[in-house]
Amino acid sequence: MKLTYRDAMRDALRDALRGDPRVFLIGEDIGKYGGTYAVTRGLLDEFGPERVRDAPLSESAFVGAGIGAAINGMRPIVEIMTVNFSLLALDQIVNSAATLRHMSGGQVEVPLVIRMATGAGRQVAAQHSHSLENWYAHVPGLRVVAPATVRDARGMLATVLGERDPVIVFEHVQLYGLEDELTDTGPVDLDRAVIRRPGNDATIITYGGSLPRSLEAAAALAKDGVETEVIDLRTLRPLDADTLVASVARTHRAVIVDEGWRTGSLAGEVAAILGERAFWDLDAPIGRVCSAEVPIPYAKHLELAALPSADAIVAAVKAVLA
Amino acid sequence: MPSLGADMVSGTLLEWKVAPGDRVVRGTVVGLIETEKATMELESFVDGEIEALLVEPGTKVPVGTPLARVRAAGEPAAPPKVAEPARAAPEPVPIAPPAPAAAPLVPIAAAAAQAGTRVRSSPAARKRARELGIELVALHGSGPHGAIVLRDVVPTVTPVQQATPVQPAAAARRAAPPPSATGPARRPPPPSASPMRDAIAAAMTRSKREIPHYYLAHTISLKRALTWLGEVNEHRAIQDRVVPAVLLLRATALALWDVPELNGFWIDGAYRPSEEVHLGTAIALRTGGLIAPAILDADDKSLDQLGIELRDLVGRARAGRLRSSELTLATITVTSLGDRGCEAVWPVINPPQVAIVGFGATMERAWVDRGAVVPHPTVVATLAADHRVSDGHRGGLFLSAVDHLLQEPDKL
Secondary structure (H helix, E strand, O other): OEEEHHHHHHHHHHHHHHHOOOEEEEEOOOOOOOOOOOOOOOHHHHHOOOOEEEOOOOHHHHHHHHHHHHHOOOEEEEEEOOHHHHHHHHHHHHHHHOOHHHHOOOOOOOOOEEEEEEOOOOOOOHHHOOOOHHHHHOOOOOEEEOOOOHHHHHHHHHHHHOOOOOEEEEEEHHHOOOEEEOOOOOOOOOOOOEEEEOOOOEEEEEOOOHHHHHHHHHHHHHHOOOOEEEEEOOEEEOOOHHHHHHHHHHHOOEEEEEEEEOOOOHHHHHHHHHHHHOHHHOOOOOEEEEEOOOOOOOOHHHHHHHOOOHHHHHHHHHHHOO | OOOOOOOOOEEEEEEEOOOOOOEEOOOOEEEEEEOOOOEEEEEOOOOEEEEEEOOOOOEEEEOOOOOEEEEEOOOOOOOOOOOOHHHOOOOOEEOOOOOOOOOOHHHHHHHHHHHOOOOOEOHHHHHHHHHHOOOHHHOOOOOHHHOEOHHHOOOOOOHHHOOOOOOHHHHHHHHOOOHHHHOOOOOOOOOOOOHHHHHHHHHHHHHHHHOOEEEEEEEEEOHHHHHHHHHHHHOOOHHHOOOHHHHHHHHHHHHOOOOHHHOEEEEOOEEEEOOOOOEEEOEEOOOOOEEOOEEOOHHHOOHHHHHHHHHHHHHHHHHOOEEHHHHHOOOEEEEEOHHHOOOOOOOOOOOOEOEEEEEOOOEEEEEEEOOEEEEEEEEEEEEEEEOOOOOHHHHHHHHHHHHHHHHOHHHO
């Protein structure tokens, strides 16, 4: 059966609400409005206002409420409309959720799931379009995941609900409409990056919304006889370095595709890992395809120009094959 | 690019003095090259016709890079268009040093690691090359900016191994330098103010690491030699006078006939004696550092001729106008610190040579001459020699021979 990423995520939330009475949802416009990206549509009617809670416009307040509930034995799933707005809750997430286990000597756990949309491409301008996954991937005490396929959207939530620490789930806005056949709906492994397309000539390392573009680029390269391996990181913290290093040991070339800005990016972190652990296997400088170093523009043509495109990925792969 | 000394890893072609179509013979000056040590004239090593110049003036290239193609006399012309000159067919003879002068590939690479000069290459290519025992300097880079990448590193028989082809795995074991010399753990040296200092450091470090030196000293009376020289010079114009250093050079060259195991090269684990005596002469440069160009066939030259050549060599060394052959062919080196006034020098062998002779300052010493203690002008002659090739007994015979020759100066 064909299913969208959005539907898969909703099914996963429904499973969670059905399967565990401690689970509840809280966020802006997730109830009556059905969610900004319609992920929670219908869930208020099905589970009621106690478990699908519309929050006031204060990220700090409702993320804080989620933290408190998690500490006290609930399994809250907080939705933040976009990562851009999550900055209002940065203090709650970084200074409280991520630290309490450590500061309490393990006495306090924060089993909290925070979902947030990320990324550009919908012409909603700079304040709604940035990719700040690396801000969270920087912070010890958090786990950060980025489901990039319908299957992962369906299966990741069950896995992260099993975690005893706060987990940030990044859902790229351009993925919500992604459709795919879905047969297996069970939990997915989050500890390993996965090879989405095998190849021996070069490795593209990417995650989230850049995965479809990377696969598109790999398909285009295949027409020129270049077999590119595409790896989906899935988990942004902690990174699965072993899978990356093993791939580069075969292909000797790596291009990292990351919709974040290049400076201080996750792409930079991955490149550093390869420099440390795969140095002697590299046959070319590591390539990076990232967003232009500007606030993401509103105008369609400028927005497209600022984002990693399949063409840019093809060019970067060809550059490392030179 | 010839290796003009075991410590040289690259050189800059400054200028061509020939063009395609020009006829050259062995020894024709074809261009000017600059190394870390000096600017010098590049000589052709073959007779023939310049077919193509492969390197643009101003380009720095690793040792071993073909600079030009010379078509040997009677050889058919190469195909008009050669896609990749550096991989050209073996028929055209690249300008390269004769075998004994070419330092073996492995030590060059070791020196490269020490001197911090490097061939642009990818980490994967370096790893593969190490596994296969292939030296990067021998490869042509097809990557960006001429970088050697993985596809360029294919198992081949390197020149050193051509005589006895072996399996690649065996070749790797044979040709691989000791890990301490080129292994990845070796850190690049800190930047140095002087490339010449780097070059000297690389050569001397290699010498002290690889060559088991032994040392001998012998004090020689110069009374007869200097008395004779005074008589000879008395009737000569100042510019025609023979300087004492020339006597020492001449005696050294002739004494090598008696002890040939001091005159040659240690290459690839074996001693290769030299028929000719090309006397490397250490010359201190006013800008600091030193250089040891050779007086070629020193044993065949008269005192007067040696004097003229020594003067010429010193002048050109300080002017940076030495010839490539003078820097590659020395079979032994003489270092004389005489005018610095110290008594003896314990020199370090300049690889791949196997011996170096030192002369201290000429000093008046109390000398027992026919039962009486009298003042004699004397010099302490020292020898540092490679124990892999010779033993102290033979080295002692050499210093004795120098002594005997200096006691009969009229026969020099």
